Amino acid sequence: MVCDFCSKKKKPFFETKHWRVFLSGDQSYLGRIFIFLNRHAESISELTKEEWIDLLEMMKKFESAALKAFGARLFNWSCLMNNAFQEKNPKPHVHWHCRPRYDEQVEFAGLTFIDSEFGHHYIRERKREVSKEVVTAIQNELLRYLK
Amino acid sequence: MVCDFCSKKKKPFFETKHWRVFLSGDQSYLGRIFIFLNRHAESISELTKEEWIDLLEMMKKFESAALKAFGARLFNWSCLMNNAFQEKNPKPHVHWHCRPRYDEQVEFAGLTFIDSEFGHHYIRERKREVSKEVVTAIQNELLRYLK
Numbered sequence: 131m132v133c134d135f136c137s138k139k140k141k142p143f144f145e146t147k148h149w150r151v152f153l154s155g156d157q158s159y160l161g162r163i164f165i166f167l168n169r170h171a172e173s174i175s176e177l178t179k180e181e182w183i184d185l186l187e188m189m190k191k192f193e194s195a196a197l198k199a200f201g202a203r204l205f206n207w208s209c210l211m212n213n214a215f216q217e218k219n220p221k222p223h224v225h226w227h228c229r230p231r232y233d234e235q236v237e238f239a240g241l242t243f244i245d246s247e248f249g250h251h252y253i254r255e256r257k258r259e260v261s262k263e264v265v266t267a268i269q270n271e272l273l274r275y276l277k
Numbered sequence: 278m279v280c281d282f283c284s285k286k287k288k289p290f291f292e293t294k295h296w297r298v299f300l301s302g303d304q305s306y307l308g309r310i311f312i313f314l315n316r317h318a319e320s321i322s323e324l325t326k327e328e329w330i331d332l333l334e335m336m337k338k339f340e341s342a343a344l345k346a347f348g349a350r351l352f353n354w355s356c357l358m359n360n361a362f363q364e365k366n367p368k369p370h371v372h373w374h375c376r377p378r379y380d381e382q383v384e385f386a387g388l389t390f391i392d393s394e395f396g397h398h399y400i401r402e403r404k405r406e407v408s409k410e411v412v413t414a415i416q417n418e419l420l421r422y423l424k
Binding site: 189190222254 | 321324351357363
C-alpha cells in the first residue's frame with residue numbers, strides 16, 4: 131500500500147513551507163478547499179510544532195482571503211481521514227477540509243452560490259461540481275488575497 | 278447578546294492553560310468531547326500562537342489517552358461553530374469537536390459501543406445519550422492517561 135497523496139503529488143494552487151492547498155471540484159460551499167501536509171504523517175499526534183504553527187498561519191491567510199474575495203462569514207474546519215480506513219492497510223495522510231459559509235448569496239463567474247444551510251452543519255450530499263474554468267477563476271480570486 | 282459559554286462557565290473534567298475539555302452526553306462515538314478556548318474568541322483567525330500550540334499538546338494528550346483507554350483507531354476533529362449563527366447577533370466561541378473512531382466494538386461500564394460507520398463520515402443523527410454515571414466512568418478512564 132502506498133499513500134495516494136504521496137504517490138500522485140498533484141500541483142497545489144497555493145502552498146506554504148509545510149502545507150499544500152487544493153480547491154475542491156465540489157464548490158457547493160464556495161471556496162471549499164483541502165490542505166495537505168507536505169510529508170507523510172498519519173495523525174495530528176505526528177505533527178511537529180513548526181508544522182502546526184505554519185498551519186495556523188495558513189488558516190488565517192485563507193480565512194482573510196475568502197472573506198475579502200467572497201464575503202465568507204465563518205469557516206467549517208475539519209480533520210477527519212475516515213476514507214483511508216476503508217483499505218486493509220490504511221495509509222491516512224494528514225489533511226484538512228475547509229468549507230467557507232455564507233449568510234448571503236454570492237454571484238461569481240456567472241454562477242450564483244447559495245448556502246441554504248447557513249447556521250447549520252454542512253450537508254455532504256449537496257454536491258456541486260463546477261467546470262475547470264470556474265475552478266481556475268475561484269483560485270485566482272483567492273490568490274489575489276493569499277499572497 | 279452574551280456568549281453562552283462565557284456566561285455559564287461550566288466545570289470541565291480536564292483543562293490546560295488555554296483550553297477546557299468537556300465530555301459530550303452523547304457518546305455515540307465513545308469518548309466524544311468538546312474543547313473550548315478559555316477566553317472569548319470568535320474564529321481561528323483570532324487565536325494566538327501560544328493558544329494554538331497548547332491546543333496541539335491537548336490534542337496529542339487526548340489521542341493518546343483515548344487509544345490507551347478504549348483502543349480508538351483514529352480521530353475526527355472539527356471546528357465548525359455553525360449554531361451560534363442562528364442568532365441575530367452571533368457570539369461564536371472557538372471550540373473543537375472530537376469523535377474518536379473505532380474499528381472494533383468496545384465494552385465499557387456495562388455497555389457495548391459499536392462504530393458502525395468506521396471508515397466513513399460520522400452520522401450526527403445517531404445519538405446515544407448516556408447516564409451521568411457512565412459519563413463519570415468514561416471521564417475517569419480518560420483521566421487515568423490524561424495526566
